[in-house]
Amino acid sequence: MPRRPLLPESLASGAFTLAEARAAGIDRRQLSDPKFIRLSRGVYVARNSGVDEADVVRAYQRATPAAVVCRTTAARIHGLPFPVNTPDWRLEDSRFRIHLSYRATHRKDSGQLRWSQLDLSPEEIVTDSGLRITSRQRTLLDLSGNLRSFSLADLVVIGDHLVRTPRPKYEGRTEPYASIEQLRSMAERHRGRGAVRLREALDLVVVGSDSPAETRLRLAILRAGLPTPQANVEIFEGASHLGQPDLSWPDWRVCVEHEGPHHRTPQQQERDIDRGERRRDHGWIEVQTTARDLRHGCARAIGRIEEKLRQHGWRGTRVQLS
Numbered sequence: 001m002p003r004r005p006l007l008p009e010s011l012a013s014g015a016f017t018l019a020e021a022r023a024a025g026i027d028r029r030q031l032s033d034p035k036f037i038r039l040s041r042g043v044y045v046a047r048n049s050g051v052d053e054a055d056v057v058r059a060y061q062r063a064t065p066a067a068v069v070c071r072t073t074a075a076r077i078h079g080l081p082f083p084v085n086t087p088d089w090r091l092e093d094s095r096f097r098i099h100l101s102y103r104a105t106h107r108k109d110s111g112q113l114r115w116s117q118l119d120l121s122p123e124e125i126v127t128d129s130g131l132r133i134t135s136r137q138r139t140l141l142d143l144s145g146n147l148r149s150f151s152l153a154d155l156v157v158i159g160d161h162l163v164r165t166p167r168p169k170y171e172g173r174t175e176p177y178a179s180i181e182q183l184r185s186m187a188e189r190h191r192g193r194g195a196v197r198l199r200e201a202l203d204l205v206v207v208g209s210d211s212p213a214e215t216r217l218r219l220a221i222l223r224a225g226l227p228t229p230q231a232n233v234e235i236f237e238g239a240s241h242l243g244q245p246d247l248s249w250p251d252w253r254v255c256v257e258h259e260g261p262h263h264r265t266p267q268q269q270e271r272d273i274d275r276g277e278r279r280r281d282h283g284w285i286e287v288q289t290t291a292r293d294l295r296h297g298c299a300r301a302i303g304r305i306e307e308k309l310r311q312h313g314w315r316g317t318r319v320q321l322s
Contacts, residue, residue, distance in 0.1 A: 015045040015059035037091070039098075040110040045091065053077065053089045053098070054129055060100060060113070061131060068125055069133040070118055071099035071142050072149070077128065078136050080143075081161050081212045083154045101134075118142070136162055136177050137186045144201065145194030152201055153219050159183060159205035160215045180205055208232040213258050213294060214246050220298035221247070225319035226306060229256070237282040243275050245286070252312040253284045256305060285312060 008024045021031060021044065031038070037045045043059050045051050054077055061067050069077060076082070076089055089096050097114045100107075107115040124138040134142065140158050143150050162177040180202060187198040204222075208231030209215040221229060229247035235255065236242065245255035257272070276286050285308045293301035306318055 012046050012049060014049065014051050014055040015039065015043060017059055017063045018042045040113040051091060054131065056098060057131055060098065064102060066104060067100040067102045068120060069131050070101045070116055073099040074134045074139040075143060077131065077133060078139060080139065080158050083150065137183055141186055141190060141194050141198055144198040145192065153216060155197065155201035156204045156219060157212045157215045159201055160209040163205060163207050164210060165207060206231050211260060213260060216294060217258060217289065217298055217301055218247060220302055221305065224302045225317060226309065227314060227316065240282060242279050242282060242284065249309065252309050252314050254308045254312055255284060256287045256289060258289045
């Protein structure tokens with residue numbers, strides 16, 4: 001029985017190219033051993049090595065240094081919010097594709113690798129985690145052309161994520177990834193379906209939404225014909241500071257706080273209770289929503305918010321959503 005090849009430590013923990021394998025003394029015949037997975041022509045990974053998507057992409061870029069990471073692969077590496085219930089990337093899941101762009105010559109798709117020939121300007125290519133990758137702004141433009149996977153609401157969620165003001169204490173940055181004006185400029189510089197959809201999405205993007213859940217709830221509120229809320233704007237009653245609710249309607253003294261997983265700690269729950277009492281003392285109604293409220297197009301949340309707005313004097317007409 002032939003001896004299985006010993007994999008050097010430098011290759012055992014990640015993806016590697018055929019040239020790297022040969023340099024380590026492993027030939028193409030040995031690479032047919034079940035211990036290796038052939039991802040595509042010239043790129044392999046050690047089975048059970050626990051590689052992530054960025055590891056795989058680095059190997060592809062070592063094989064083709066001029067390639068640029070793009071589309072959904074760029075979105076995942078940048079950490080852009082994906083549609084609800086999108087599964088995490090897994091190496092052997094056939095649903096996932098590695099997307100790269102290469103302008104020099106046309107490359108044939110193989111296995112889970114998909115090639116594009118995007119016309120990218122220098123400012124649309126950045127370096128992130130050691131990878132040549134489309135910028136977040138350009139990635140959003142490319143995702144906008146993917147009607148099958150990204151709805152208009154999904155694009156607004158990503159747009160809100162890019163323009164939101166970060167919290168330096170938790171995120172280590174002080175500036176948003178982009179401004180609405182920069183995203184509009186990106187859309188205006190390009191033609192095609194993606195640019196048209198991006199311009200449509202940008203009409204709904206605002207600075208202030210701190211999470212995909214907040215964005216989806218805000219969009220559902222607008223679809224239902226309720227008044228347009230403020231997003232993460234501080235509220236005051238005289239000299240009393242009542243915090244910065246996720247959504248608020250100062251004219252009716254109604255606000256919404258979406259309780260995500262970080263609200264489950266005892267310390268955060270105590271702060272939430274104190275905040276709610278201060279608001280009630282000044283005549284505000286605070287609606288607390290959870291994941292349950294966001295199901296079925298946020299129907300339960302919309303009903304609860306409408307009820308509180310009407311209690312405080314709103315007399316508008318709601319749109320009955322199907």
